[in-house]
Amino acid sequence: MSKGVWILAEQRNGVVLDVSFELLTRGLLLASKLGVPLTAVLFGSGIADKELNRLVERGADRVVFADAPELASFLPEPYTACLCSLVEREDPDIVLAAATTSGRTVMPCAAARLRAGLTADCTSLDIEEDTGLLLQTRPAAGGNIMATIKTPERRPQMATVRPHSERPAPVVPGRTGELIRWRPEPSLLSSRVRRISYKAFDEARTIQDADIVVAVGRGFKRGENVALASKLADVLGGAVGASREAVDRGWAPYSWQVGLSGKTVSPKLYIAIGVSGAVQHLAGMQTSETIVAINNDSEAPIFLYSELGLCGDLFELLPMLTEKLQARKG
Amino acid sequence: MKILVLIKQVPESQATRMDEKTGTLIREASSSVINPLDLHALECALLLKESLSESVEVTCLSMGPMVAERVLREALSMGADRGVLLSGREFAGSDTWCTGYALSLAAKKLGKFDLILCGERATDGETGQTGPAIATFLGLPAITFVSSIQRSGRCWQASRMMEDGYETVEVEGPALMCVLKEASVPRLPTLQGKREARGKTIEVLGASDIGASSDDVGLKASPTRVVKIFRPVHIKQCEKLSALDAEGAERAVDRLIELLVEKKLI
Ligand SMILES: Cc1cc2nc3c(=O)[nH]c(=O)nc-3n(C[C@H](O)[C@H](O)[C@H](O)COP(=O)(O)OP(=O)(O)OC[C@H]3O[C@@H](n4cnc5c(N)ncnc54)[C@H](O)[C@@H]3O)c2cc1C
Numbered sequence: 001m002s003k004g005v006w007i008l009a010e011q012r013n014g015v016v017l018d019v020s021f022e023l024l025t026r027g028l029l030l031a032s033k034l035g036v037p038l039t040a041v042l043f044g045s046g047i048a049d050k051e052l053n054r055l056v057e058r059g060a061d062r063v064v065f066a067d068a069p070e071l072a073s074f075l076p077e078p079y080t081a082c083l084c085s086l087v088e089r090e091d092p093d094i095v096l097a098a099a100t101t102s103g104r105t106v107m108p109c110a111a112a113r114l115r116a117g118l119t120a121d122c123t124s125l126d127i128e129e130d131t132g133l134l135l136q137t138r139p140a141a142g143g144n145i146m147a148t149i150k151t152p153e154r155r156p157q158m159a160t161v162r163p164h165s166e167r168p169a170p171v172v173p174g175r176t177g178e179l180i181r182w183r184p185e186p187s188l189l190s191s192r193v194r195r196i197s198y199k200a201f202d203e204a205r206t207i208q209d210a211d212i213v214v215a216v217g218r219g220f221k222r223g224e225n226v227a228l229a230s231k232l233a234d235v236l237g238g239a240v241g242a243s244r245e246a247v248d249r250g251w252a253p254y255s256w257q258v259g260l261s262g263k264t265v266s267p268k269l270y271i272a273i274g275v276s277g278a279v280q281h282l283a284g285m286q287t288s289e290t291i292v293a294i295n296n297d298s299e300a301p302i303f304l305y306s307e308l309g310l311c312g313d314l315f316e317l318l319p320m321l322t323e324k325l326q327a328r329k330g
Numbered sequence: 331m332k333i334l335v336l337i338k339q340v341p342e343s344q345a346t347r348m349d350e351k352t353g354t355l356i357r358e359a360s361s362s363v364i365n366p367l368d369l370h371a372l373e374c375a376l377l378l379k380e381s382l383s384e385s386v387e388v389t390c391l392s393m394g395p396m397v398a399e400r401v402l403r404e405a406l407s408m409g410a411d412r413g414v415l416l417s418g419r420e421f422a423g424s425d426t427w428c429t430g431y432a433l434s435l436a437a438k439k440l441g442k443f444d445l446i447l448c449g450e451r452a453t454d455g456e457t458g459q460t461g462p463a464i465a466t467f468l469g470l471p472a473i474t475f476v477s478s479i480q481r482s483g484r485c486w487q488a489s490r491m492m493e494d495g496y497e498t499v500e501v502e503g504p505a506l507m508c509v510l511k512e513a514s515v516p517r518l519p520t521l522q523g524k525r526e527a528r529g530k531t532i533e534v535l536g537a538s539d540i541g542a543s544s545d546d547v548g549l550k551a552s553p554t555r556v557v558k559i560f561r562p563v564h565i566k567q568c569e570k571l572s573a574l575d576a577e578g579a580e581r582a583v584d585r586l587i588e589l590l591v592e593k594k595l596i
Pocket of ligand 1: 218243
C-alpha cells in the first residue's frame with residue numbers, strides 16, 4: 001500500500017502562493033498514475049480553513065496544516081523538524097516542494113536527516129510504468145543536457161520542482177477534501193536562527209508574475225536602446241526580461257535575467273528580441289504559452305522554439321510594432 | 331575563531347558531448363577552476379579575517395580527485411590559511427546526500443568551526459543541496475541564499491535574498507551559510523600569495539581517516555541514481571516571416587498584431 005504523494009505548499013503572510021498550485025498539477029498527475037491520494041502540507045500560523053480549502057479546490061485530497069506562531073514565516077530548523085516529523089509518522093512515497101529559496105533549503109535538510117533521495121530543480125516528473133518509481137528530469141551541465149534521476153530504494157522520493165515550469169492546477173468548484181490542523185510539539189519549533197527584519201524589493205512587478213514578457217538580448221547593442229523594449233512592454237502591460245548577455249553588459253538588472261542562472265518564466269506571451277536562443281536562456285522560458293521572436297539572423301535557434309518569427313532588424317520592427325499597438329489603443 | 335570554506339573543483343566550461351549510443355556524458359577536456367560562488371564564500375571568510383579583532387583561521391576543504399589540490403592551492407594563494415583535500419575512490423559516484431555526509435565527517439575531523447561557508451550552488455551539478463545537507467549532518471542551522479554576512483557581538487547576521495525581498499536573520503553560535511554572488515567581490519591571488527601557497531602543504535584525508543565506509547559514501551550508498559541523460563528537444567513549428575525590407579517589415583508586424591488578437595493578448 002503506497003502512502004501517497006505529498007506536495008509542500010507555500011504561503012506568504014497567510015496567503016497560499018501560486019507555486020503551491022503548480023505543485024498540485026504535478027502531484028495530481030503522479031497520484032492518479034499511482035492511484036493514491038494527494039496531500040498538501042502547509043506550514044504557517046493561524047490560517048483560516050477558507051484559505052486552506054483553496055488547496056482542496058485545486059486538487060488536494062487532504063491538507064495537513066502545521067499551525068504555530070513559530071511557523072509564520074520560513075525558518076530552516078522548525079520547518080525541517082516539522083516536515084521530518086510528519087514524514088516519519090506517515091511515510092509518504094513522494095514529497096515534492098517548489099525549487100524556491102525555502103523549498104531548496106528545507107528539502108535538502110530534511111532529505112539529509114531522512115536519508116532520502118532528493119533531486120533538485122526538476123522540470124519534468126513522471127512515474128515509471130513497471131516499477132512505479134518517480135522519474136525526475138532536470139537540466140544538467142548548464143542546460144546542455146537533461147538528466148533523469150530516480151531513487152530506487154530509499155523513501156520518500158523527494159524532488160524540488162522549478163517554479164513556473166508547470167501551470168497552476170485549475171479550481172474545481174465544490175471539490176471536497178480533508179483539512180487537518182496540526183499543532184507541532186514545542187520541541188519541533190525551536191530555532192537558533194531568528195528573523196529580524198524583511199524588506200521587499202522595490203520593483204512593483206516581477207517578470208515572474210507578468211502575463212507578457214518582452215525579452216532583450218545582445219542584439220540591442222547599447223543599454224539605452226532597452227528603452228525601446230520598455231515602451232513595448234508598457235503598451236502591452238507586460239514586463240521586461242533579459243538574456244544574460246544583456247545583464248552582464250549592465251543594460252538590465254539581474255532581477256530581469258531569464259534562464260538557467262536567472263528566473264524561469266512561463267507567461268502567456270514571450271517576445272524574444274535580439275536574443276539568439278541559447279539553451280541556457282531557453283531553460284528559463286520555453287514553457288511560455290506563446291513565443292514570438294524578432295531576430296535579424298534567420299538561422300537563430302530561437303526561431304525553432306517560436307510560434308511566430310520576424311526575421312529583420314529590431315530597430316525597425318520594434319518601434320513600428322509599439323507605434324501600431326499604441327494607435328490601436330487610441 | 332575558525333572558519334571553514336567548502337570548495338568544489340568544477341570544469342571551466344560547460345561544453346559537453348554525449349555518446350549517443352551509450353547515453354553517457356563525455357566531458358570535453360577542459361581545465362578545472364574553483365566553483366565561482368565558492369570564491370565569493372572564500373572572500374567573505376577573508377574579509378572577516380581582516381576585519382574582526384580576534385584572530386581568524388580560514389580552512390578550505392574540498393572533496394574531489396587528487397588534482398583538486400590545485401584549486402585548494404589557489405585558495406591558499408588568495409589568503410586561506412589551510413587547505414584540506416578529501417579524496418579517494420570510495421567517494422566516487424557520491425550523490426548530494428553522500429557528498430554532504432562525507433564532507434560533514436571531514437569537517438568534524440578538522441575540529442569545531444564558528445562559521446562554515448560555501449557557494450549557494452556549483453556550476454556543474456547546480457543542485458545547491460550539499461551545503462544544507464552538511465549543516466544538517468553537523469547539527470548546524472543552514473542559512474541559505476546569503477547576500478551579506480556580518481558579525482554583530484556574539485551573533486552572525488546575514489541577509490538572505492529571497493524571491494520578493496531581503497530578509498535579515500541572526501544566529502548565535504555556529505552556522506553554515508550558502509552565499510550568493512552578491513555577498514562579496516572575490517580578490518585575485520597576489521604574486522606573494524602564490525609564492526607562499528607554493529610552500530604550504532595540502533593535507534589529504536581518505537575515507538578511513540574520517541571513518542567513512544562504503545555503506546555511507548560512494549555510488550552504492552547514494553539514494554539517487556542517474557538513469558538517463560539526453561538532449562533536450564522542444565522544437566516547435568515556426569511561422570517565419572521575412573521582414574528585411576520596409577514592406578516585409580510592415581506585413582510581419584501586422585501578422586504579429588493579428589496573432590496577439592487571436593490569442594486575446596490585446
Ligand atoms: C552555466 C551558464 C548559465 C547561463 N545562464 C544563462 C541565463 O540564465 N540566461 C541567459 O540568457 N543566458 C545564460 N547563459 C548564457 C547563454 O549561453 C548565452 O550566452 C546568452 O543567452 C546569449 O544572450 P543573447 O541571446 O542576448 O546574445 P547572443 O547569443 O549574442 O544573441 C544576440 C542575438 O541578437 C541578434 N541580433 C543582433 N542584432 C540584431 C538586430 N539589429 N535586430 C535583430 N536581432 C539582432 C543576433 O542575430 C543574435 O541572435 C548561461 C551560460 C552558461 C554557460
